[in-house]
Each structure stands twice: as C-alpha cells, then as structure tokens.
Amino acid sequence: MKIGFLFPGQGSQFVGMCKDLYNQFFVVRNLFEEINEKIGTDIVNVMFNGPETKLKDTLYTQLAIFLHSIAVYFILKKENIKASCFAGHSLGEYTAIVAAESLSYEEGLKLIKYRAELMSECNKHKNGKMVAIIGLEYEKVYKICQEISSSGRIVNIANYNTRTQIVISGENEAVNNVCEKSLKKGAKKIVPLVVSGAFHSPLMIDAQERFVKYIDGINLQDAKIPIVLNTSALITQNKDEIKKEIKTHMISTVRWYDSIKKMLELGIDTFIEVGPGKVLRGLLLGIDRKIKVFSTYNVSEIEYTLKNLKIT
Secondary structure: OOEEEEEOOOOOOOOOOOHHHHHHOHHHHHHHOOHHHHHOOOHHHHHHHOOHHHHOOHHHHHHHHHHHHHHHHHHHHHOOOOOOEEEEOOOHHHHHHHHOOOOOHHHHHHHHHHHHHHHHHHHHOOOEEEEEEEOOOHHHHHHHHHHHHOOOOOEEEEEEEEOOEEEEEEEHHHHHHHHHHHHHOOOOEEEEOOOOOOOOOHHHHHHHHHHHHHHOOOOOOOOOOOEEOOOOOOEEOOHHHHHHHHHHHHHOOEOHHHHHHHHHHOOOOEEEEOOOOOHHHHHHHHHOOOOEEEEOOOHHHHHHHHHHOOOO
C-alpha cells in the first residue's frame, strides 16, 4: 500500500468542524489550547459554533480549514499512518507544506492568517466570483475563457479539477458570459462556489504582490515528504521550488487533475483526504471510480479509515 495525503481548500468548512475531534483526541485539545492566543481571533469558537456567515468569511475560513486539517494530520501521525506524497487543493497546499515540515506550524499559522487578510481586503475592492462548470471538457472551457478575456475582461480557469469539472474565476459579468457560452456548448450544470472572491485569477494580483514580500521573509526548509505542486503538477521537496510556487499561487490555475494523475504515476494507490469535508473524495472518484480514498472529517470517518488501513 502506497498512501497519498490530500489536504482540502475553501468550500470544505462546516459549522461544528473539528469539535468531536477536540472532544475525542488529546492531541487535538492540546493543539487548540494555544490557538486563540497565538493568532488573536476567536477562530476555535467560530469553528465549533458558527455562525455560518462568519465561518464563510475568508478571514475565518482559511484558518479553520488549515487548523482542522493539521489536527487530523496530527492524529494520523500519532497512529503511525505515513504518506509517500502530499498534495493540497488551493489553500490545502499550504497545509501540505506545513505537514511536510517545509514550514513550521507556527509560521504556517501566521502565513495563512496574513494570506486570508490580504485576500479578504482585495475582495472588498473587486467585483468577482467563482463558478464550477460541470460536464464540459477543459479544452472547451479554456477556449471560451480566452474568447471572453480577449476583449479585456478578466476570467480564467481557476481549478482544473477533473476532465469535466472546471472552476472559472474572474469579474462577475465575464464569468456569467463564460457560463452562458458553456451551457450552449453542452455543459450540464453551473454551480456557484461558496467563496468570497475571485481566487486564482488576476483579480488577486494586488494581494499576491504584497504576499510575495512576506514570503521572502519566511524560513522555508526542504520538505521531508514530496509535494505535488498545484500550478505545475510537478513533484518536489526543494525549498526554492516551493517558494517559487507560492509566489504565484494566488493568481494561478490549480491543476488538480494533473496533480492526481502524477500521484497515480508515482504508484499511490490509496488516498486520505486529511481535513474537513469530502470534496476531494468526490473529485478523485470523478477522475477514477476505482481510486481508493478515505475521509477524515469526523471521529467516525477517522475510525473507519484506521480500521480499513488495519492500523491499531
């Protein structure tokens, strides 16, 4: 068995997230004891109790998903479950970087908090959104985006999730135009994403430019576990390659389909979605129904995963 860990991104959050893990596992309680003091927010309370509107705010969402994922990772690590390779979807890539010990947990917290602040501030001044186009091939969606953006409007592919699940991001009108043309070309469904801005698009350029200056000051190390990078779908442990990746990450396409293909080529035959929700599980099964994938978003799912991996 060759295991790959996958860390989810925004959209996986839910009110009550991590609460049962906190009650069940000492390692999670120990982790969360210092959280509010370290980052100066009521993030743990929002994770456990909501309200949902607050949890959906980028300022809280990114920290909540990162903390839930790290908590699950610590549980798996304590149970001696080891992965041969990591990948994280969008925000989840930063969790993968921390889990691979390229960046310390404390620095990771600061990085995610600052990233969320920058993106939230940027969203206030931009009129954009993200939408999933279901049932139309990547090449066709890409061509439509090029047609619309050639007139100066901003829209591009944000996430290449599966062959026929493509997320686009950009200005509201431009996104709507791409959706209309996609439906005419045969798309089956349009699904608005529960996020607060046009992530992974040029609308994030102001936030990205400020983020780059911050990244230059952090202390990255070579990763102890290989990571498949979002924007290139290449595998690396090199700190310079990781730093280069996160310097363009906020405005670049997440090549998730290619990343999973890369992991399959490396011989990964079992995947664990490490964190809240089961979005990545759904995407994996959309790529290949035969893929073995486990969820870990609550106590029962973790127990099921441990049992099926024959870990005691």
